[in-house]
Amino acid sequence: MNTTQATGMSVYTLGTGGGPIVSSSRAGTSTAIRVDGATYVIDCGMGSIRNYRAHADWGELRAVLLTHHHSDHIYDLGSYLVTGWQVPGESFTRPIQVFGPGRPNRIPALDGEHEQQIVARIAEREMTSTEEIVDALLDKVFSSDVVIRMADEGRDEPHEWIRSQNIQIPESAGACAVDNRHPDMEPFEIYSDELVTISAILVDHRLCFPAFAYRIDSQYGSVVVSGDTAYSENCIKLARGADLLLHEVIDLPGILATFPDGPTRDGIEVHLRESHTPYSEVGKVAAKAGVGALVLHHIVPNTPGAADLEAMLETARGDFSGNVTIAEDNDVYSVGPVAVEISAAESNGSLV
Numbered sequence: 001m002n003t004t005q006a007t008g009m010s011v012y013t014l015g016t017g018g019g020p021i022v023s024s025s026r027a028g029t030s031t032a033i034r035v036d037g038a039t040y041v042i043d044c045g046m047g048s049i050r051n052y053r054a055h056a057d058w059g060e061l062r063a064v065l066l067t068h069h070h071s072d073h074i075y076d077l078g079s080y081l082v083t084g085w086q087v088p089g090e091s092f093t094r095p096i097q098v099f100g101p102g103r104p105n106r107i108p109a110l111d112g113e114h115e116q117q118i119v120a121r122i123a124e125r126e127m128t129s130t131e132e133i134v135d136a137l138l139d140k141v142f143s144s145d146v147v148i149r150m151a152d153e154g155r156d157e158p159h160e161w162i163r164s165q166n167i168q169i170p171e172s173a174g175a176c177a178v179d180n181r182h183p184d185m186e187p188f189e190i191y192s193d194e195l196v197t198i199s200a201i202l203v204d205h206r207l208c209f210p211a212f213a214y215r216i217d218s219q220y221g222s223v224v225v226s227g228d229t230a231y232s233e234n235c236i237k238l239a240r241g242a243d244l245l246l247h248e249v250i251d252l253p254g255i256l257a258t259f260p261d262g263p264t265r266d267g268i269e270v271h272l273r274e275s276h277t278p279y280s281e282v283g284k285v286a287a288k289a290g291v292g293a294l295v296l297h298h299i300v301p302n303t304p305g306a307a308d309l310e311a312m313l314e315t316a317r318g319d320f321s322g323n324v325t326i327a328e329d330n331d332v333y334s335v336g337p338v339a340v341e342i343s344a345a346e347s348n349g350s351l352v
Contacts, residue, residue, distance in 0.1 A: 009220035009335040010034045011244060012055045013295070013327040014041070015048035017302030018228070018248060018276075019255075020072040025304040027051055027329050028072050029297065031225055031246060035195045035218045038062050042214055042225045046075040049083065051330055058084030059093040063191060065198065066100030066130060067227030068211040078137045081162050082145065086155045095163050099190055099198075100130030101210040102166030104177035108209040115178050134164035167200060169210060175202060181209045187238045195219075201238040203229035206275035213238050220336025224291070228298065230274060231281045239289035243335045246327070247285060248298035249316075250276040251308050255301040276300065279312040283319030293323040295333060 011033055017026030028045020032052060039060040041052065064080055067073055077098075084092045104127060109115035128136070138146060138158050149155045169175045173185040182204040191198040197217045205211035205228045213235045215224045221243035226235050228248055239245045252272060259265040277285065279296075286294040294316060301307050309326055316324045325331075 007036050009036075009218050009223070011223055011246070011295075011333040011335065012051070013246075013297055013329060013331045013333075014051040014055075015043075015045040016297045016299055016327045016329050016331075017045070018072065018250070018298035018300040019302050020070070020075075021302055022046065023302045023304075026299060026302050028075055029248075030076070031297070032056060033196075033216050033223055034060070035216075035220070038193075038195050040065065040196065040198070040216060041080065043067055043073040043227075044076040044080050045072055049076045049079045052080070054330060055332075058087075058090055061092060061096050062094070062193065063097040063099065063198070065191075065212075065214055066098070067213065067225070068101055068205060068208050069128070069130075069133070070208060070228065073228070074133070077133070078141060081134065081137060082142050082158070085158050085161055086153075092161050095161050097191065098130060098134050098162065098164040099167055100133075100164075101212065102168065103127055103129035103132065104209055106177040108177040108181065108207040110178075110207070112178065129166045131164045131166050134162065138162065167210070167212065169202065173202070175210070177209045181207075182211075182232065182234060185234060187215060199238065201234045203227055203232040203235050204275070205229050206271060208275065215239070215242065218336075223335060224289075226277075226285075228275065229277060231277055231285060236285055236289045239285075239291055241290055243292040244295065244333060245286055245289065245291040245293070246295045246297050247282050248277055248300075249279050249282045249296045249312055250300040251306075251312065252276075252278055254307045258301055258303065258306055272300070279315050282312075283316035283324065286316070286320040286322065286324075291322065293325075293333075294320055295325050295327050295331075297327040299326070 014030035015027030017023045027047035030045045030048030031042045033040045039056045040063045042065045182202045187199040187201045190200050199215045200212045203213045213227045223244045224239040224242045226247040
């Protein structure tokens with residue numbers, strides 16, 4: 001575990017794969033931003049918790065931010081919440097904050113007719129908010145574990161250590177799950193402490209609403225994580241002048257080649273084409289935003305050898321003159337001054 005870095009701002013790619021699959025090459029998408037010994041985690045993809053503990057301990061964790069509620073972004077959320085709950089020497093040292101989408105007031109749909117079709121198909125099923133998800137994990141999914149440990153080990157109520165909050169989209173944006181899922185808007189602040197200010201903005205993840213990108217600003221610099229999105233002017237606005245942009249990327253022909261023909265393939269092709277950023281566009285996002293460096297992550301397809309990584313890199317570099325890298329799990333990128341140099345053994349990626 002790396003605990004030698006006392007000051008500075010660093011980014012740890014805990015999981016760099018996209019999609020709800022079990023991959024032998026990449027953990028599910030997750031990113032940790034560490035500032036002066038405090039750590040903020042964006043998304044909790046499958047297998048990322050192991051990598052978190054390779055770089056930070058539970059006492060450093062201050063906040064978990066969910067870009068959206070697709071399963072590949074929240075698989076490990078329950079593990080993040082209960083593993084640091086009053087384990088001797090492995091515990092949160094302060095209540096952690098969990099931020100993420102609230103419950104939309106309508107079922108996301110392409111239009112009113114499509115909304116009626118979806119409502120008819122889903123029966124009594126409802127969408128949930130981040131607060132409801134956290135409550136369900138602590139009070140339902142892990143309820144037996146919680147009760148036993150409170151009785152057997154004398155632990156405190158876990159909600160005293162884990163506090164969730166739905167992100168409130170400014171009313172001025174006029175966002176709507178059917179009519180206006182990613183309106184032109186300004187970034188808005190959702191969290192701040194003595195080390196960082198975190199801002200959010202809506203991005204275009206087709207019918208997944210709300211979906212957010214996040215920006216973390218500190219005295220050392222700024223980092224933006226795009227979340228899942230098609231080419232997004234909102235994301236460009238959020239990333240304007242940032243030191244480092246971590247942006248999702250898809251090799252669409254590569255992922256489609258992994259699916260057999262059929263109706264299921266046809267449906268997911270529409271989703272993939274309209275809600276993710278192809279590598280032909282991602283460098284243009286970085287160039288228009290004027291960021292210092294671009295890191296490609298949330299790689300799709302997330303199976304060994306399926307994505308054309310060389311084409312991704314060459315194409316992005318053709319559109320963006322700054323430093324471009326493709327992240328692997330456990331890469332480390334520094335932003336601003338650091339107390340000690342991060343060893344090459346710790347990072348497969350280029351340092352910013």
